[in-house]
Amino acid sequence: MTIEPIICYLKPLSDEEINAINKYWTLKDECNEEFKYTMKEIDSQHGTECKKVSSLIKKTTCMAQTPSFICSDCKQAIPARNRSEFVRRLSSSSFQCQGCEKKQLDSLREESIKILLNFLDSQLNKLDYYSKLSYIDKLVLSAILSNGYQERKPIITHDTRMYVSGSENVDNSTLSRLAGLGALVKIHELPEEIQLAEMRVYGRSSGQFYRKTRNGYRPQKNPLAIEKGIYFSLPAGFNNSSEFFAKIYDDITNGGITTEEIAELKQLVVDIRAENFYRLIEHISQEFKLEISNSVPLSALLIHLSENYALTKCCYTFYFFVEKVIVYIYKNNPDSYSRPHLFTKFVSNYIQEVQDNGWELKLTRQLPETIFTSNLEALVSRSFIDGHFNWHSLTANEVIEHWLSKVSIRDCPNSPLLA
Numbered sequence: 001m002t003i004e005p006i007i008c009y010l011k012p013l014s015d016e017e018i019n020a021i022n023k024y025w026t027l028k029d030e031c032n033e034e035f036k037y038t039m040k041e042i043d044s045q046h047g048t049e050c051k052k053v054s055s056l057i058k059k060t061t062c063m064a065q066t067p068s069f070i071c072s073d074c075k076q077a078i079p080a081r082n083r084s085e086f087v088r089r090l091s092s093s094s095f096q097c098q099g100c101e102k103k104q105l106d107s108l109r110e111e112s113i114k115i116l117l118n119f120l121d122s123q124l125n126k127l128d129y130y131s132k133l134s135y136i137d138k139l140v141l142s143a144i145l146s147n148g149y150q151e152r153k154p155i156i157t158h159d160t161r162m163y164v165s166g167s168e169n170v171d172n173s174t175l176s177r178l179a180g181l182g183a184l185v186k187i188h189e190l191p192e193e194i195q196l197a198e199m200r201v202y203g204r205s206s207g208q209f210y211r212k213t214r215n216g217y218r219p220q221k222n223p224l225a226i227e228k229g230i231y232f233s234l235p236a237g238f239n240n241s242s243e244f245f246a247k248i249y250d251d252i253t254n255g256g257i258t259t260e261e262i263a264e265l266k267q268l269v270v271d272i273r274a275e276n277f278y279r280l281i282e283h284i285s286q287e288f289k290l291e292i293s294n295s296v297p298l299s300a301l302l303i304h305l306s307e308n309y310a311l312t313k314c315c316y317t318f319y320f321f322v323e324k325v326i327v328y329i330y331k332n333n334p335d336s337y338s339r340p341h342l343f344t345k346f347v348s349n350y351i352q353e354v355q356d357n358g359w360e361l362k363l364t365r366q367l368p369e370t371i372f373t374s375n376l377e378a379l380v381s382r383s384f385i386d387g388h389f390n391w392h393s394l395t396a397n398e399v400i401e402h403w404l405s406k407v408s409i410r411d412c413p414n415s416p417l418l419a
């Protein structure tokens with residue numbers, strides 16, 4: 001194939017300059033893609049009044065009569081701006097201009113955005129689960145949705161942990177029940193098609209990008225990128241999460257509770273409360289460097305305390321007895337087997353004495369920072385326990401009593417009381 005370079009002159013040029021430019025685009029022979037003169041040779045052949053060829057290049061482009069100089073989409077002829085581009089274009093079989101390339105990328109991007117939106121829509125497919133939700137399910141969902149919930153964003157991302165109720169046991173069992181109903185959806189792996197769509201929309205760093213802030217570059221989540229995690233999925237019949245939240249919140253405050261659900265509710269409060277007690281014991285054990293055995297007697301003691309005594313009052317008692325135990329160990333040097341059981345023994349003996357004599361625990365102590373109020377506890381305090389009460393200053397039984405005084409008890413067809 002013979003190649004005849006068609007030189008374009010973009011600006012007014014002197015004869016000398018045209019001559020230099022012509023030499024720049026001259027090929028070794030018409031079948032060869034190599035150029036005849038080096039830039040150094042061209043410069044040396046022209047006088048100092050002629051500009052250097054490296055700056056003259058800006059005033060010229062060059063075409064060849066091959067398909068790779070015509071855009072395959074818009075059919076416009078697009079010349080090469082320098083030798084390396086000329087050679088590159090000659091060696092390729094087709095060519096797309098920048099405008100058409102951008103148009104194609106834009107339409108791929110739009111298509112990818114649709115794929116991403118559709119993917120989440122299909123995952124968060126509205127199932128008809130509303131009527132299957134129990135009182136506790138609605139309570140847990142209310143706690144989730146009242147905590148800065150964002151539509152189409154996970155309630156728990158894969159690398160974080162959410163404390164809904166404050167008890168891991170309660171969270172795990174309720175969250176898996178809600179997942180079974182279709183109210184929660186796990187997205188832990190993204191299909192290849194979705195990863196490709198994210199690449200097309202956001203380039204290489206599909207999940208996040210860096211934005212300059214006052215404190216340097218901070219990772220930002222791309223708004224359309226699909227984060228892995230657990231999502232809330234709206235049930236059929238609702239338009240948005242706030243409409244759904246209003247309905248379930250009304251249900252838990254005004255909709256009544258069945259006798260079966262009361263049993264579940266009691267268990268929930270006791271579980272949450274018991275976990276707070278465990279956290280307090282762990283904190284004290286670390287603070288005083290005293291091993292406290294996680295024994296059956298301790299577990300029985302904590303469940304008994306959580307039902308009948310306020311956490312803030314037990315906190316005072318625990319701190320009082322941990323010091324007594326330490327003094328006892330110092331004075332009596334008991335064997336290493338009995339040491340981890342001393343704390344439980346001291347507290348149990350005292351509580352027994354309190355009960356035998358009809359005393360009560362009066363003094364309170366502020367809870368350490370590790371005991372925090374979960375979303376669910378905050379929701380319950382706000383909705384069912386009068387403002388001046390603190391969830392932690394009540395016993396589990398008092399919490400349940402306050403709660404049940406605010407909701408009506410419904411008959412349930414499966415209730416054992418009606419059988």
Ligand SMILES: [Zn+2]
Pocket residue numbers: 071072073074075076096097098099100101
């Ligand atoms: Zn084009």
